[in-house]
Amino acid sequence: MREVEQREYVLGYVRSQLESLAATSRKTKPSGLSTTASTTITGIPKAVTVDKKVTAVAGTTDLFFVDVTASWTVSSAPDEPVRTLRLTTYVRSPYG
């Protein structure tokens, strides 16, 4: 699979994870939702490291910063193999 297609797969995954994490943060207590894990994404030969964080914004009680970062290895570019995509947003949660 070409590099540009791999990027689209990872971006789609990161986008869905961000939406999911933001939705969960609105429904439950956001603290404790942060995780780091290796996962398999269809079309990416090696495992993708996905780092998910939900942190409270300083000076607020209900505003949270949601951050999903994915790093993967591009097999077609051996001399510069690592790519990183990151999506972030803010959510308000009554469970803060």
Place this chain on the structure above:
Amino acid sequence: MAKRAFTLIELLLAVALTGMILGVTIATYAFTVTRLAQTTARFTSTDQVRKVLDEVEDVVRDSVNVTVVSTAQNPGLKCTLAADSKKAADAASSRLLAADRLANPITISKRGYERHGSGKRVWFYMGDASGNFGTAGAYLWRAERNDDSNPTAADRVMGWSNYYTSGGSRFPVLTGFTFSLDAVNRNVSMTAIGRSLWRDERSGTGSDGDSQTFTESRTVSWRHWFK
């Protein structure tokens, strides 16, 4: 036979039903329009970030040398292309032409390494709307010079940075473009950041509810022509 008209109850019922249908339709329309605008804005941010990285990568890969020039504000990424008489004719072009990319080397060593002279210097830097190098701002500029001096606003490639050379910025959702060099391994690590709000929509606080910030990083090697 007398004609039968609608009763008051029937009329009230018809008005209530029409109101309900209109209400649901308008609410659905408003929801759809909002979500569509939101989704479009998010895709715009990821698309512009990718476009910036692709185009800078394109130049870095063609360069014989890359340096970072620091200022009190935003630094500049200076990419020196190989000297190539054919490119002189393309000086006005904002893009390199694929057919002309392979410059004629000055010498070729016994081991096959090519040696090239320094050609056009292509700069990328963030700055304010004036386009002056070393200013603070979120506008991404590309400038070109034929010597080692820092670029001026007159050196900007307007067709790259703006639509139709003088219109709006091509990258209005871009909020940051940073880079660092690994001179030993001859590569540049680049990070571009885009936000799903246009420049004039952003608030200063950084928390905009439904907006998303997209960050992409990649490391790119420049050509190892000077080995």
